Amino acid sequence: MYAVRYELIKTCKQSGARLGRLHTPHGVIETPIFMPVGTQATVKAMTPEELKEIGSQIILSNTYHLYMRPGHDLVKEAGGLHKFMNWDKPILTDSGGFQVFSLGPLRKITEEGVNFRSHIDGSKHFISPEKAMEIQNALGSDIMMAFDECAPYPADREYVKNSLERTTRWLKRCKEAHKNTENQALFGIIQGGMYKDLREQSAKEVLAVDLPGYAIGGLSVGEPKKLMYEVLEYTTPLMPVDKPRYLMGVGSPDDLIEGVIRGVDMFDCVLPTRIARNGTAMTSEGKVVVRNAKYARDFTPLDPECDCYCCKNYTRAYIRHLVKANEILASRLISTHNLHFLLKLMEQVRQAIMEDRLLDFRAEFFQKYGYEL
Numbered sequence: 001m002y003a004v005r006y007e008l009i010k011t012c013k014q015s016g017a018r019l020g021r022l023h024t025p026h027g028v029i030e031t032p033i034f035m036p037v038g039t040q041a042t043v044k045a046m047t048p049e050e051l052k053e054i055g056s057q058i059i060l061s062n063t064y065h066l067y068m069r070p071g072h073d074l075v076k077e078a079g080g081l082h083k084f085m086n087w088d089k090p091i092l093t094d095s096g097g098f099q100v101f102s103l104g105p106l107r108k109i110t111e112e113g114v115n116f117r118s119h120i121d122g123s124k125h126f127i128s129p130e131k132a133m134e135i136q137n138a139l140g141s142d143i144m145m146a147f148d149e150c151a152p153y154p155a156d157r158e159y160v161k162n163s164l165e166r167t168t169r170w171l172k173r174c175k176e177a178h179k180n181t182e183n184q185a186l187f188g189i190i191q192g193g194m195y196k197d198l199r200e201q202s203a204k205e206v207l208a209v210d211l212p213g214y215a216i217g218g219l220s221v222g223e224p225k226k227l228m229y230e231v232l233e234y235t236t237p238l239m240p241v242d243k244p245r246y247l248m249g250v251g252s253p254d255d256l257i258e259g260v261i262r263g264v265d266m267f268d269c270v271l272p273t274r275i276a277r278n279g280t281a282m283t284s285e286g287k288v289v290v291r292n293a294k295y296a297r298d299f300t301p302l303d304p305e306c307d308c309y310c311c312k313n314y315t316r317a318y319i320r321h322l323v324k325a326n327e328i329l330a331s332r333l334i335s336t337h338n339l340h341f342l343l344k345l346m347e348q349v350r351q352a353i354m355e356d357r358l359l360d361f362r363a364e365f366f367q368k369y370g371y372e373l
């Protein structure tokens with residue numbers, strides 16, 4: 001019996017996309033779902049109450065960052081991550097591998113694990129699959145990610161093959177080391193870069209490890225969108241239909257829709273909150289870079305079709321003023337809007353799947369947003 005159970009509700013007749021429910025110890029999640037990213041135990045600029053208000057069902061937090069600061073032992077002493085950050089809905093934690101690998105020259109990979117220096121103070125550290133499990137067990141997340149290596153893009157075939165095979169060996173060590181299996185679900189991660197046969201090999205090896213869910217890693221790492229869609233096209237059909245499929249690091253409106261059409265159930269990305277802090281909003285008519293002078297006297301909402309707190313109460317002119325004045329409220333308002341926009345988009349996607357018209361919805365949305373089909 002796993003801590004997390006996926007229930008397939010319906011498959012869209014028009015697209016093959018899936019409607020599901022993910023049952024977790026902290027509540028049921030309607031899928032397909034977008035997970036706001038709360039790197040350091042906070043979705044930047046948002047309170048948990050505001051996240052719930054805009055419809056967040058689950059959030060993601062980063063193992064590497066919480067290990068570095070304030071430390072997983074402190075979070076455990078506080079009663080776990082849910083209590084520490086006052087969030088009583090589901091939490092997914094990544095394994096830390098991706099952040100550690102992003103440290104570039106500061107890290108050294110061995111079969112045992114990864115030696116690296118802290119991005120905060122340069123101190124030396126080592127994370128192994130066992131350590132990644134210890135940290136996530138201490139955090140108490142509902143879904144824990146296996147310690148893996150996300151191959152860079154581009155990467156040569158031999159590197160990607162060796163890397164995926166090590167990721168498989170690490171996954172087996174993760175499963176062995178995982179405690180608290182009744183309350184925390186471990187997900188495996190399929191790698192293999194942009195090579196079809198290596199994706200098939202990684203899927204075969206990772207899916208042979210019996211787990212409650214699986215992720216597709218190694219995408220959204222700088223490859224062209226079309227290439228990501230192509231890899232998804234032949235990877236998701238290899239995955240079990242009765243378990244959730246999580247595409248890591250993906251979160252633009254077009255990629256979410258294209259991912260769902262290709263059978264993905266879960267997504268996460270820093271994009272909506274990151275671009276918000278740079279003064280860019282996602283709207284029903286495409287991106288609005290609100291700091292642009294053309295909005296100086298635009299007394300209309302960021303998005304005329306949006307019913308979020310930001311769009312109901314503030315104008316582009318006011319938000320532009322806040323951005324130019326580097327006011328904290330700018331990040332708060334645009335983050336609120338962008339997250340609401342993506343969560344609302346996923347609600348519309350779920351409705352379109354229910355009505356067997358997801359491809360029609362894509363055509364309508366792309367036309368309005370300014371995407372090319």
Ligand SMILES: Nc1cc(N)c2c(=O)[nH][nH]c(=O)c2c1
Nearest residue numbers: 094098150217218219248249
């Ligand atoms: N784009 C990506 C974002 C991520 N957070 C991850 C990850 O955490 N692990 N493994 C991955 O391959 C990966 C890819």
